[in-house]
Amino acid sequence: xxxxxxxxxxxxxxxxxxxxxxxxxxxxxxxxxxxxxxxxxxxxxxxxxxxxxxxxxxxxxxxxxxxxxxxxxxxxxxxxxxxxxxxxxxxxxxxxxxxxxxxxxxxxxxxxxxxxxxxxxxxxxxxxxxxxxxxxxxxxxxxxxxxxxxxxxxxxxxxxxxxxxxxxxxxxxxxxxxxxxxxxxxxxxxxxxxxxxxxxxxxxxxxxxxxxxxxxxxxxxxxxxxxxxxxxxxxxxxxxxxxxxxxxxxxxxxxxxxxxxxxxxxxxxxxxx
Amino acid sequence: xxxxxxxxxxxxxxxxxxxxxxxxxxxxxxxxxxxxxxxxxxxxxxxxxxxxxxxxxxxxxxxxxxxxxxxxxxxxxxxxxxxxxxxxxxxxxxxxxxxxxxxxxxxxxxxxxxxxxxxxxxxxxxxxxxxxxxxxxxxxxxxxxxxxxxxxxxxxxxxxxxxxxxxxxxxxxxxxxxxxxxxxxxxxxxxxxxxxxxxxxxxxxxxxxxxxxxxxxxxxxxxxxxxxxxxxxxxxxxxxxxxxxxxxxxxxxxxxxxxxxxxxxxxxxxxxxxxxxxxxxxxxxxxxxxxxxxxxxxxxxxxxxxxxxxxxxxxxxxxxxxxxxxxxxxxxxxxxxxxxxxxxxxxxxxxxxxxxxxxxxxxxxxxxxxxxxxxxxxxxxxxxxxxxxxxxxxxxxxxxxxxxxxxxxxxxxxxxxxxxxxxxxxxxxxxxxxxxxxxxxxxxxxxxxxxxxxxxxxxxxxxxxxxxxxxxxxxxxxxxxxxxxxxxxxxxxxxxxxxxxxxxxxxxxxxxxxxxxxxxxxxxxxxxxxxxxxxxxxxxxxxxxxxxxxxxxxxxxxxxxxxxxxxxxxxxxxxxxxxxxxxxxxxxxxxxxxxxxxxxxxxxxxxxxxxxxxxxxxxxxxxxxxxxxxxxxxxxxxxxxxxxxxxxxxxxxxxxxxxxxxxxxxxxxxxxxxxxxxxxxxxxxxxxxxxxxxxxxxxxxxxxxxxxxxxxxxxxxxxx
Numbered sequence: 007x008x009x010x011x012x013x014x015x016x017x018x019x020x021x022x023x024x025x026x027x028x029x030x031x032x033x034x035x036x037x038x039x040x041x042x043x044x045x046x047x048x049x050x051x052x053x054x055x056x057x058x059x060x061x062x063x064x065x066x067x068x069x070x071x072x073x074x075x076x077x078x079x080x081x082x083x084x085x086x087x088x089x090x091x092x093x094x095x096x097x098x099x100x101x102x103x104x105x106x107x108x109x110x111x112x113x114x115x116x117x118x119x120x121x122x123x124x125x126x127x128x129x130x131x132x133x134x135x136x137x138x139x140x141x142x143x144x145x146x147x148x149x150x151x152x153x154x155x156x157x158x159x160x161x162x163x164x165x166x167x168x169x170x171x172x173x174x175x176x177x178x179x180x181x182x183x184x185x186x187x188x189x190x191x192x193x194x195x196x197x198x199x200x201x202x203x204x205x206x207x208x209x210x211x212x213x214x215x216x217x218x219x220x221x222x223x224x225x226x227x228x229x230x231x232x233x234x235x236x237x238x239x240x241x242x243x244x245x246x247x248x249x250x251x252x253x254x255x256x257x258x259x260x261x262x263x264x265x266x267x268x269x270x271x272x273x274x275x276x277x278x279x
Numbered sequence: 280x281x282x283x284x285x286x287x288x289x290x291x292x293x294x295x296x297x298x299x300x301x302x303x304x305x306x307x308x309x310x311x312x313x314x315x316x317x318x319x320x321x322x323x324x325x326x327x328x329x330x331x332x333x334x335x336x337x338x339x340x341x342x343x344x345x346x347x348x349x350x351x352x353x354x355x356x357x358x359x360x361x362x363x364x365x366x367x368x369x370x371x372x373x374x375x376x377x378x379x380x381x382x383x384x385x386x387x388x389x390x391x392x393x394x395x396x397x398x399x400x401x402x403x404x405x406x407x408x409x410x411x412x413x414x415x416x417x418x419x420x421x422x423x424x425x426x427x428x429x430x431x432x433x434x435x436x437x438x439x440x441x442x443x444x445x446x447x448x449x450x451x452x453x454x455x456x457x458x459x460x461x462x463x464x465x466x467x468x469x470x471x472x473x474x475x476x477x478x479x480x481x482x483x484x485x486x487x488x489x490x491x492x493x494x495x496x497x498x499x500x501x502x503x504x505x506x507x508x509x510x511x512x513x514x515x516x517x518x519x520x521x522x523x524x525x526x527x528x529x530x531x532x533x534x535x536x537x538x539x540x541x542x543x544x545x546x547x548x549x550x551x552x553x554x555x556x557x558x559x560x561x562x563x564x565x566x567x568x569x570x571x572x573x574x575x576x577x578x579x580x581x582x583x584x585x586x587x588x589x590x591x592x593x594x595x596x597x598x599x600x601x602x603x604x605x606x607x608x609x610x611x612x613x614x615x616x617x618x619x620x621x622x623x624x625x626x627x628x629x630x631x632x633x634x635x636x637x638x639x640x641x642x643x644x645x646x647x648x649x650x651x652x653x654x655x656x657x658x659x660x661x662x663x664x665x666x667x668x669x670x671x672x673x674x675x676x677x678x679x680x681x682x683x684x685x686x687x688x689x690x691x692x693x694x695x696x697x698x699x700x701x702x703x704x705x706x707x708x709x710x711x712x713x714x715x716x717x718x719x720x721x722x723x724x725x726x727x728x729x730x731x732x733x734x735x736x737x738x739x740x741x742x743x744x745x746x747x748x749x750x751x752x753x754x755x756x757x758x759x760x761x762x763x764x765x766x767x768x769x770x771x772x773x774x775x776x777x778x779x780x781x782x783x784x785x786x787x788x789x790x791x792x793x794x795x796x797x798x799x800x801x802x803x804x805x806x807x808x809x810x811x812x813x814x815x816x817x818x819x820x821x822x823x824x825x826x827x828x829x830x831x832x833x834x835x836x837x838x839x840x841x842x843x844x845x846x847x848x849x850x851x852x853x854x855x856x857x858x859x860x861x862x863x864x865x866x867x868x869x870x871x872x873x874x875x876x877x878x879x880x881x882x883x884x885x886x887x888x889x890x891x892x893x894x895x896x897x898x899x900x901x902x903x904x905x906x907x908x909x910x911x912x913x914x915x916x917x918x919x920x921x922x923x924x925x926x927x928x929x930x931x932x933x934x935x936x937x938x939x940x941x942x943x944x945x946x947x948x949x950x951x952x953x954x955x956x957x958x959x960x961x962x963x964x965x966x967x968x969x970x971x972x973x974x975x976x977x978x979x980x981x982x983x984x985x986x987x988x989x990x991x992x993x994x995x996x997x998x999x
Binding site for chain 2: 019020021120153154157158160161162164166167169220223224
């Protein structure tokens with residue numbers, strides 16, 4: 007069996023959306039008796055911004071954790087880049103080119119912005135522990151290479167002024183940006199953003215939206231996004247998956263989803279029997 | 280006129296100076312920019328190659344002689360290069376303010392008729408594209424930063440790097456043409472066109488010739504002994520004449536290195552890393568720096584706070600004498616012989632000092648033994664042991680101790696350790712702020728200048744620096760004061776004309792070349808220093824005929840870290856009143872320490888305790904104003920704290936952050952009326968413009984307070 011196949015097309019603003027990079031087939035996730043995700047299937051195409059929305063407790067973050075390999079689905083298959091993905095540890099998934107940010111900021115608060123982003127390069131470091139400790143040969147050369155990559159990200163995210171500031175001292179909006187930087191440092195093929203704009207003011211949201219679009223545009227990174235702010239989702243994403251009570255209730259371009267009666271019900275609240 | 284500068288006739292244009300620098304200082308750094316966390320360096324040879332490549336790229340696109348090339352962006356080497364490249368092609372660079380909104384930009388772009396626009400980044404390109412459907416003469420838009428530009432229609436849009444490469448590829452074809460055009464440049468070709476910031480009315484295009492710029496650069500470099508090894512940080516708006524003179528005029532003439540910060544936010548860090556030797560800033564920057572220092576000292580521990588207070592108090596009187604950097608003498612590299620001599624002298628000096636102290640101690644001991652009572656009397660009268668030395672020497676020792684403990688570290692934190700010459704201009708600086716920096720041993724001086732004069736009209740020579748004057752006429756500048764009190768000048772730097780505005784040219788510059796400054800001033804008797812009272816338009820009379828000089832009072836108010844901006848009203852009125860803007864950093868910090876919660880600028884500005892503090896400041900200012908018999912009428916009777924910061928986006932200030940008095944008076948007419956009709960509070964709605972151009976409105980009820988007015992000094996009343 008192969009993954010679904012699509013014809014590439016070019017969006018209005020000039021981005022190319024290619025074939026599917028990831029496909030989730032009939033994913034079910036149970037914790038004991040609780041069913042977090044119930045038989046969900048969808049796919050993610052190369053170069054697109056795919057949003058997952060839904061009310062609280064709909065299972066969005068669990069879905070993201072399945073994609074990032076943190077949870078192994080109870081049933082169903084994850085297909086990534088043409089092949090079926092066997093159960094994996096999260097670091098193995100990270101090596102495959104999937105990076106993520108977290109809903110609650112998970113940075114090393116005592117370390118500087120620069121060092122935090124540097125940790126994102128970890129999957130790409132090849133020198134041995136001994137070489138690192140002795141600061142010899144490959145370790146030295148690698149440091150330079152990685153520092154250069156990190157500096158490009160710092161430049162990209164416009165956080166030069168906090169390069170050496172411990173992230174614990176930064177305001178929330180900037181910490182979120184640093185976290186995005188760390189995820190980008192891994193040069194991911196697939197970037198998972200878990201509520202990147204939660205708790206931000208309008209200006210910070212605008213900035214963050216611009217960065218997400220730029221990441222997608224400049225690096226061609228495929229992005230999966232969970233977000234509550236409907237305005238943001240509708241503006242940013244190419245396709246939206248709507249979840250409610252662990253089930254998929256809608257899937258398609260933002261305009262289509264907006265008109266979907268199930269979606270409207272889920273958001274406005276209709277009594278469930 | 281033509282014989283002036285004949286000795287350097289071949290260096291009559293910026294490209295010619297560039298060629299000389301590449302020849303003489305080829306391997307020395309010409310430009311630095313922090314990129315990706317590292318200072319990238321271009322030597323003069325490399326810079327010349329880059330500039331020539333850009334120039335050839337321009338030629339390939341068909342840039343003609345005498346055309347105008349608009350440049351919009353923050354300070355980056357590539358933008359400076361584009362300006363010089365345009366000059367090489369015989370075209371005229373027109374730098375614009377990068378933070379101007381599309382509307383403001385449209386006027387200037389339309390007025391200068393530029394076919395080529397060089398933009399810094401996507402933001403600027405967007406603005407230009409925005410106005411392009413109204414202004415049809417823009418043909419080519421070039422950009423420097425590629426980010427976000429991929430999906431734009433590139434038929435008339437070019438990446439500067441690609442243009443450069445095109446120029447390099449076609450160099451065999453274009454090189455002769457370029458050299459021909461460079462050779463054609465003379466003293467009288469236009470060097471640059473700069474738009475005035477427009478304190479009043481529409482901006483005017485000031486045409487400055489090569490003679491203006493290069494003669495001015497030469498005179499000013501000689502005045503301050505600026506050499507090839509200076510370091511400057513280019514961070515002021517490129518559209519401002521100051522930046523053009525410092526970063527292009529003087530840098531090219533003297534051949535020193537121009538450093539560009541990484542981003543506007545990192546300016547202070549970059550300043551520290553570079554440690555400029557020559558520095559230029561409007562008073563606002565110095566005010567902000569001082570505010571930050573004061574805030575951080577408030578947060579510091581008692582020991583540090585005490586040390587700071589003690590030594591700053593001490594430096595007030597002594598800094599001028601003991602702190603200033605010594606004049607630099609040209610010296611060759613130290614030879615071994617000279618080093619040995621220095622070592623010997625130091626050793627002898629230390630030995631002598633120890634010997635003196637020991638000898639004094641021993642002698643004192645024996646004296647005490649012999650005449651215990653007398654000694655005690657004697658020493659009680661003369662104080663502690665150090666008093667054996669004469670006062671100046673003691674002050675010197677004290678100052679050096681302060682240098683180690685306070686001044687040195689402070690200067691280092693501010694990035695001003697290596698300053699030899701620093702200038703402040705653009706507006707009057709508060710005397711207390713000025714003296715603070717002087718007492719630290721920073722050679723901060725004032726100059727008085729204008730775009731129309733290629734900056735320099737008067738400046739202060741080393742050793743004759745005072746806060747209340749703006750110095751003596753710069754070399755080559757003639758000054759006269761009209762009967763009305765307005766200052767007129769004539770100099771080699773005097774502008775050619777206002778572009779497409781013969782009427783304004785005629786009203787500003789008379790046929791003999793005298794230019795009206797629009798400021799009122801007088802020469803001080805004895806010293807020959809010029810004192811500027813205020814803008815001639817602003818200085819007025821109050822209803823009872825007393826002198827009204829708002830700037831004077833405002834600057835006194837702005838000395839307080841809590842006050843960011845003040846606008847004083849009173850022309851033609853019975854008494855003076857004021858609008859005050861609080862400084863969010865300083866007041867916010869104070870609020871935090873005093874457990875005052877606030878949600879917004881507006882709420883903080885209206886907080887009763889903030890008002891109390893401000894009232895105390897106003898009353899102190901009143902006291903100090905009352906001491907001046909001429910200006911005692913300018914005491915502030917009533918004031919209010921504004922609910923929003925005065926902002927250039929709302930038109931309340933110019934892009935160089937000067938207050939636009941008339942516009943403020945008009946816009947807040949209801950508030951001004953309330954200040955005079957005796958009411959104790961006023962409800963108001965104000966329209967604001969956000970950075971992205973959208974508009975909104977702020978509603979607020981402002982409290983108006985009465986401030987206590989001090990009695991004018993006695994002798995003042997007699998004099999009046």
